Amino acid sequence: MSVLCRFFHGGLFHGRTPCLSVIGPRGVCCGVPRMDRTRRASTGLTSPVNLTYDVFDGKGTETPLVFLHGLFGSKSNFHSIAKSLVQRTGRKVLTVDARNHGNSPHSTVLTYEAMTNDLQHLLGQLHIGKCVLIGHSMGGKVAMVTALQQPSLVERLVVVDISPAQTTARTNFQAYIQAMKEVKIASDIPRSTARRLAEDQLRELVKERSVRQFLLTNLVEQNGHYAWRVNLEAIANHLEHIMSFPSFNTTYEGPTLFLGGSSSAYISSEDYPEIQRLFPAADIQYIPDASHWIHADKPLDFISSIISFLQS
Template identity: 65%
Template sequence: MGSLVATATSRRWPRHWHAVVAARQVLTVDARNHGSSPHSPVMTYEAMSLDVQHLLSRLGITKCILVGHSMGGKTAMTLALQRPDLVERLISVDIGPGSTAPVSEFSAYISAMKEVKVPAGLSRSAARQLADDQLQPVVKLPQLRQFLLTNLVEVEGCYVWRVNLEAISRHLADIMNFPVFQKPYPGPALFLGGSDSPYISQSRETPASC
């Protein structure tokens, strides 16, 4: 499970995970409103956790190791807290169970994406360049713009955003925060983060949080 907007899709997980695939059954999951998954007006961690629970049930999986990055990490934590019986181990990449970034920052990015206008008939490279130019006044970092532009896709000759921007916009406060639970997850949990990551810190994350 991956992160908000661009990397909540299975496409972004590292290719060198083939060694893990050889040893275990590995599923990569697109979150609702992302990637190839259906769109839904509801975008909460409780809802995304239930999506994964339903998938596990359909596949007959009674115990799993959950790996999630960013928003996917919070979804994995939610599932572990809701249904610890389903989770053998939890691995959260670059995210903890606290608040992450200011809602206003991501809200501005989503508003900028909504304003992008790309005429039909352009090549993919030309469409991406035009969208990049329109995002630039708000999304200053080129790397972040490229990150967002992975969601620009052509459907029947028209360029659209793959992600459900309306649902994400409505639930942005839910996504940036984390649900409150009364009991901690009793199983083993690994939190991975870079030393300069703003999204995870040893001082903020405690065993009682997740």
């Protein structure tokens, strides 16, 4: 199994409208037209950014799996999961950094429309005309929006511990942002020291050690100075939007799995009617003793649930 890291600079579609396409085993290209400039302008969409991603190459020819991380996350959150799924299914697996996260470019805009547009742009560049889309938290909402907007792109959908509902009251992300903004670290000190100092400063507003450790994955060194790689300003300015979900009258009819943690409140029975309205083929399951970060708490159960869903 080989792992490839890629960053697209575009330039693959000179002189024609890009399309989302896949070259099948018999050389057949099935295209889905991309949104033209007039429509993009009329809907207020900004141009897509070129997302960074990792590819875990499988030898199989089945539809690839594409993983989308949550708020403050990155593509590396799913690396161990991706490696295991390649070994157990033979499928190619992609893990993707959202805009303003990981190594993807920063932008002043952080909306689900923009993030969905970024993803569709990436899939078009990679000639992936159909995928199994797996998204956690914020990434789960991007996955849902993509499936509802472009159902032909999504063969199957897995939404991890999130629902198409308002989620503001369930996690104090505003406190996390404030705590991260207040962190001050001296230059030219060892990374281990910088990380320890940053955690000490986060502790007052971020009580859970696991959450502090998760946030600290974003602490990076740049020319001797330490900084957060996530775009805190963009996240803060769009937090209300991120916590909400766009309104849809369309449905996604494909096989769908909502996978929640039994110790998490992000998928509640109050959400079931809206889930069934938008995703009529949805199955809702919970992994015992798992929090919001199911894939970190119970990776083996998480992988087994994904494989069972792929085989159903």
